Amino acid sequence: xxSLSDVLGPKxxxxxxxxxxxxxxxxxxxxxxxxxxxxxxxxxxxxxxEEQGFIKVEE
Numbered sequence: 483x484x485s486l487s488d489v490l491g492p493k494x495x496x497x498x499x500x501x502x503x504x505x506x507x508x509x510x511x512x513x514x515x516x517x518x519x520x521x522x523x524x525x526x527x528x529x530x531x532e533e534q535g536f537i538k539v540e541e
Contacts, residue, residue: 486534489522489526489531490520490522491520491521491522492520492521493518493519493520494518494519494520494521495517495518495519496519497510497516497519497539499519500519500520500521500539503521504521507523507524508521508522508523508524509521509522509523509524509527509538510538510539511527511531511536511537511538511539512536512537512539513534513535513536513537516539519539520536
């Protein structure tokens with residue numbers, strides 16, 4: 483099983499920067515009310531991440 487940091491990848495401090503780097507098939511998530519963002523693939527957005535408080539950022 484992959485570690486959380488492997489699944490999340492790099493941290494973004496600005497939503498716009500994450501949007502620029504994300505491909506159309508990737509999902510931007512946050513877990514701290516929008517202070518940091520991560521880009522994940524749909525298959526990596528699991529119940530485990532949701533249970534840890536990660537949510538999708540609305541487009």
